[in-house]
Amino acid sequence: MTLAARLPTSERMGTGHLHINLGAIVENWRALDRLSAGETAAVVKADGYGMGSARVARALAAAGVRRFFVAVAEEGASLRATLGPDVEINVFSGHMAGDTRRLSDLGLIPMLNSPEQIARHTAELPDHPFGLQLDTGMNRLGLETYDWSTDLAAGATLILSHLACADDPDHPANAAQLAAFLDMTAGIPIPRSLAATGGTLLGPDYHFDLTRPGVGLYGGAPFADAQPVATLDLPIIQTRRLRAGESVGYGCTFTAEKDTVIATVSGGYADGLIRAMSGRGTLYAGDTPCPIAGRVSMDLISVDVTDLDAIPDHLTILGPHQTVDQLADACGTIGYEILTGLGARYARTYS
Template sequence: MATGTLHIDLNALVENWRALDRQSATATGAVVKADGYGLGAGRVARALADAGVRTFFVAVAEEAAAIRASLGPDPVIYVFSGHMEGDAQALSDLGAVPLLNSPEQVARHRTHLPDHPFGLQIDTGMNRLGIEAYDWSPEMSQDAALVMSHLACADEPGHQGNQDQLRAFLDMTAGILAPRSLAATGGILLGPEYHFDMTRPGIGLYGGLPFSGAKQVARLDLPVVQTRRVKAGEAVGYGHAFIAESDRVIATVSAGYADGLIRAMSGKASLFAGDTPCPLAGRVSMDLLTVDVTHLDEVPEHLSILGPHQSVDQLANAASTIGYEILTSLGQRYKRSYS
């Protein structure tokens, strides 16, 4: 088979949720947007629901479909983008709860779905989504299922922005009766004062920072298509970006930037043969990687680019990006294996 295998450890995923739930001073939901951070929203949600999760968060209304198909009508599904134009039918059919982000969305929801539940997202300093302080009044929260905001700097515990946003959230929600939520993964780790009535871990469930204690959820094994001997002075790949300084053995591996292994990791990342690192040689191309395996006694059928020796964040560091991008970019050509 010429496609890689993405192994997804649902038991590790559940253990990560349980660990964050233990650190939460209150109820703990789960963020399953972007197709469960690229790992399959239906399967991820099913495993989390079996572990006790009853509240899920997605980015857009359409993403709720996979959760409903997997779990049925009972779980609560919140939609971060709120009630967009044309969303009314999907929100109604899927029983999804929009987190309204502006006075315009509040008006739209009241007009098109007056009896449908809603939540509210308020802006406490990130300036991305949410009702601004000058548009906000606590009376807007009457009948709201949840009032939330999002921290911009939670992965930097000492950042002043965290305290500033906490104060803004407390000021804006003072005296309201609706449940409140401020903390995602990083916010959970900041401590109980950020937890309020519900936390909503995302990246930490999937093995990513800032949850340094997370178990690894994704392993990616890539098949070796061909090996060749390259003489000193010969070039490998596009642009002749790799020139062999001595005789080398190069393995060509089936995966590339079309599979989420971004071009920025060219010449920087490594794959692994068991415990042994094997550096990329030359540029990442659309469908193929070239890897220096000269030091191996025997070239295996597969090399691993995610696994026990390289997390999504370590791979991301090689590409000067973040684990979120690596994880959510993993393409659809991989065979997916769940355990």
């Protein structure tokens, strides 16, 4: 137990405040749509990359999006309840055992990934729309070359594949996958899609009939021109002074080298602020950076605010001075992980 003298604390709600700019998401979609040679869909899986799929999808539909992609049929069901019957909803995981009634009743289009899925779909929903996903080198989902025949494309609404290295424009895998996709789909009069956000930025050779941006809609790399979408403020619960030599948090991994002011903020790995931020992440008080001191715990983060002239009621971890990718880079991960992990405890507002 520290002998620190405690500083005054402020009164504020105990949860963080996550503000999501729907207008920025729409503008990011419009910007990517302007780059696209054909139609531009929207990927809203993982609860709209953590931003709230219902609110995000309604905003995008109002802006003109008519094709959406989700990871699994359960997400498709929620999206159909939100958007109604007038949009197309595609399911990347295809036709899984147990999906049949949901696909049929809700008009969801599975992207079939394997001979087994094709057989299941043909047997259980012979007249229901479907797409096909091809594996062009990522070795994750999709029909491989030895399973593929152009005869399988008969009746498909879309043929797609996914680039493994599109965030690195110079990676040779991009050209190799493009060549494989062209070879596998040659002569097939079915709409094709290869590009997500990164592929869209690679240029029109990768666009085909449909692009399907995901992370770029939400302000993430590799879309450098994206408008930021998320602002996250964490309230300060308590502040205290540490004497030189005193430690903070689990494992005593931060020890003050001098008299230090520590602010404890509400938020932690239960809220998607991962342990990898421990001793590496930064929060902001206005323009002033405030480093994380010690380990991120489940509900709390200790922050060094010694350099502040006055203690604010909150610190900002996502905002004008730190994008989601800058925060991710600081702790050795990617913006996708930060975005999709943002938890349910935050008080959310939208504009």
